[in-house]
Amino acid sequence: MGLITTTGDSSATPLRTPLPSSSDASSQDSWVTSRLDFLVNWARSSSMWPMPFGTACCAIEFMATAASRYDLARFGMERLSFSPRQADVLICAGRVPFKLAPVIRRIYQQMPQPKWVISMGACASTGGMFDNYAVVQGIDTIIPVDVYVPGCPPRPEALMYAIMMLHRKVQTERMSDTSLRREIEPDTNSHLYIDPSRIDELSEPFGNSVHQTRSAP
Amino acid sequence: MSTSFPPYKSPMPGSAREAAGLPEPSTPRNVPHHGGAENPSVSALRERFPEAVVRSHVMWGETTVFVTVDAVHAIIRFLRDDTAHAYNYLVDVTAVEYRDGDQPLEVVWHLRSLPWQRFLRIKVALEPGAALEVPSITDLYAGADWIERECYDMFGITFAGHPDLRRILMWDTYREGHPLRKDFPLRGRFSRAEQLSQALSIDSSGNYTMNELSIAEAFNDLPEDMKQRLRGALGGPSPEGTSPEADKEGKQ
C-alpha cells in the first residue's frame, strides 16, 4: 500500500496505564525521560486538533458532538483543523467509496507526525451495510487506524469515549520507541507521487502549503 | 420579524388548470392497479404522431406512453412547446433493465407540466441486441445534462447529442462496466484488492490542466490525440465477462 508505518497495536494497550515510575525494572527509560514522556503526552492529548474527514451521516453526528450540547471544547478539540497540515487526529466520519480512497490517503500523508486516526462508524470501520462495488470495506485497508467507533452512526457519547480511549493510548507512548513515529517515505513508484519540482511548478508564484514560501530559487 | 412576499409571477403552477376550470388536486385514494383516467396528452400525441406512439397504459394512476426511439425527441419537444400540454419541467431520465434478459431495456422520461399539474411517463423500449442509443434532450431541458450523464454512467446508454457525455459518479477510467446493468455483480467484477489498487491509482490531479477543463465546452477544438485519449477514457476497453451488448457498445 505504500505505507511502511505502524502506530502500535491498540488491542494490546491497557486502557488504564499506571504512570511511568523509575522503580519499574522492566523499563529501560530513565527517570528524566519517563517524566518528559509524561509531560509531552499530557500536552499532546490535552489539545488534539482534529481533522474531520466527514463524508456522510457520521459527519452530522460529529457536528452534533462539536455543537453546544456535547461541546468538544471540553477535550481541547474545539479547533477543527480543516487543513491536514495542522492536524493531529484524523476523524474519518462516514463511508469511504473507492473514488474517495486516494483522497483520504493523501490527506493522511499530508498530516505531520505524530498523528492518529479515529474511524467513526460502521461504514468507515468495515464498510457497514454497503457491501457492494462502490465502498471501501474499512479504511484500515488504506490507512492505519487507532480507534474504531461502532454505531451507525455512533452517538456523540460514543465518539467522546473514543476520544478518551485515544487519550489513554497517547499517554502510553514513549519517545524512545522510534518505530511508533517513523515518517512515511514517499513511494516514488506510486501514481500519487508528485515530484517536488512539479509541486513548485504548480504552486508558483504563491508558494504552497508544503514549503509556505517560494521554494525554487 | 415576519417576511412578506410579493404575489407570484408567471409561470404559475396550476394556472392553466384553473383557467380550464378543472378541480384542485387532492391526495389520490384507492388508486386502481389498471385503468382510470388517461392523461389527455396521450390522445393528442396519437393524433400528432400516429406512427410513433406504440402503446400506452394507465397503471396506478400514472400514464405511460411507449414511443419509438426515432420520434422521442420530437415528441418531447412537442409536449414542451405546445401550450395545450406545456410539459416544461423535466423530472427525471432513467432506465429500467429487467431481470428477464429477453425483455427490452427501457429508457424512461418523467415529464411534468407545471401549469396543468400533469405527469407523464414516456418510455422507449430498446430490444436486446439493439444499440443502446437514444437522443439527448439537453437542448430542450438544461437540467437533463447531469441526469443523462448519470444514466450513461450507470447503464451505458449513449445519449446522442449530449455535449459532454462523460462518467459522472464513477471515475473516468473506471474499468468494470456500468454498475446498474443486470449482468454487473453487486460487488463488482474485480476482487476487492484489485478494486482498491485501481482506485488508489486514480490520477486525481488529472483535471487540473486548462485543456482538461476545456473539454466540456470545446471538445471539438481539441487535438486529435487528446480526443482519442478521452474517448478511450469514456468507453474504455471492456473488461472480461461483459455482455455482448456492452462489448458492442464499447466498440462504438
Added chain:
Amino acid sequence: MSRRTIEMAVGTAGLDAMGRPIRAPLSVRERGGLAVEAPYEPDMEGDHMLINIGPQHPATHGVLRLVLELDGETVVRCVPHIGYLHCGFEKIGEYRQYNQIIPWTDREDYLNSIGNNVAFVLGCERLFGIEITPRCTVLRVIAMEMSRLMSHLVWMGTTCIDIGAFTPFLWLYQERENLYNLLEGWVGARLTTSATRVGGMAADVPDGWMDGLKAFIRNFPKTLDESDRMLTRNGIWMGRTVGIGALTAEEAINCGLSGAMLRASGVAYDVRKDFPYLDYETYDFDVAVGTSGDVYDRYLVRIEEMRQSIRILEQAVQRLPDGPVNVDDPRVILPPKTNATSQMESMIHHFKLVMEGPRPPIGEVYVPVESPKGEKGYYMVSDGTSKPVRWRIRPPAFVNLSAIPRMVEGHLLSDVIAINASIDIVMGEIDR
C-alpha cells in the same frame, strides 16, 4: 486556449433588485457598459488561475469538488466533480425486499432520514395498493415536517458558518438536539430512524410524546426569531447574499430545480400543493416564494418554510385521531408478537413475511414528495417478486447542484461558498 478577459464595469449597469451593483458583471458589454483594461496583475504563466476546492473542504458540505478557473478573483468557469460518495444505493435496492430498503433511505439524504422513510413507503403503498389508516397519515405528516425542520436547521447552521457567523449554528443545533430527543423517544434513534414500514409505522408514539412536541412547537419559534433578527437585516449577511447567484424563473424551471431553489426564483411549485399526498391539501399553510432568485431569497424562503412547518405541526397535533397505526392486512404487516407465538395462522404470516417478504403486483410507480431539498421521488418497478427490479431515487439536490456553473460564473470566489451553501446540498443524496 482562447484568451478571455473580463470587462470591468463603470457606471450603474447591472443592478440587482435592491439597487446594489451586481459584482463582476460579465454581460456589461451587452447592456452598453464601458469596457476598461483589467488592472495589472503579476505576470503569471497563462491568463487564468485554476483553483481546486474539495473534495475535502469544510465549505463543500461533504465531498463535492469544484475546479474553478479564475481571472483575478472572478470565476470564469466552474467544473463540478461529484461521485466521491457514490455508494451504490440503487444497486443494493435491487437485492433487498421492500421493507429491507428502508434503512438505506435513512442514509441517503441523512439530514432528512425520517422524511425519506415516509417517502419510500408512500411509493411502496401505491405499488402494493394499500390505503393507510388516518392516524398513520397524520403521524407521517408530523414526521415529514419534523424532518424538514431538522434539515433546514442544519442548512441554516452550516450556511452561517460558511458566511461567517458562528453563533446561530450553536443556537440552531440546540433546537435540533430537541428534535433528536423527540425522535429518540419515538423510534429509538437520533439520526438513522427507519421509522416506517410498508402499511404503517414501526411504532406508535409513546404516551406523553405529544406534550414534548407541543413544547417544541411553543419554544422553537423564539430561537428562529432570534436567528432571524441576527441575520435577516444584518449588513454583512445581506452584503454576502443579496444579488448573488440569481436565477430567473424560466432558467430555474428549465434546469429542473425544485424546492426552495425554485421557489426563490418566483415559481410557487410545491409538491405538497400541486401533487398532494398524505392529505396535505387539507392543511392550511402557505408556500413561500421569492422574487429575485438569489442567495438571500433562498434564505428567506427556507426561514418561512420553517414557520409554515410549525403551522402544519400545530394542525397535525390537533387533528391526530385515535385508532390503529398499521393497516389490518396480513400480507404486508407483521401480526402482533403474542399472536405469532400462539396462533398458527399468524405464525405462518409472520414466517412468510420475514422470509419471503411482501410481494406487490407487477407495476411501476413514481410518487414525489416535497423533501427539504426539493422534489424527491422514488421510482419503483416491480416484476411481481418481493424485490424491486429498479429502485430509482429522483435526487433533488443532484439536479439543483447541476445548475451551479450557471450560478457562480461571473461571481467572486468568495461568493462561490455562499452560492454553494444556498443550494443545500447533501452529498449522500447527490452521489447515492
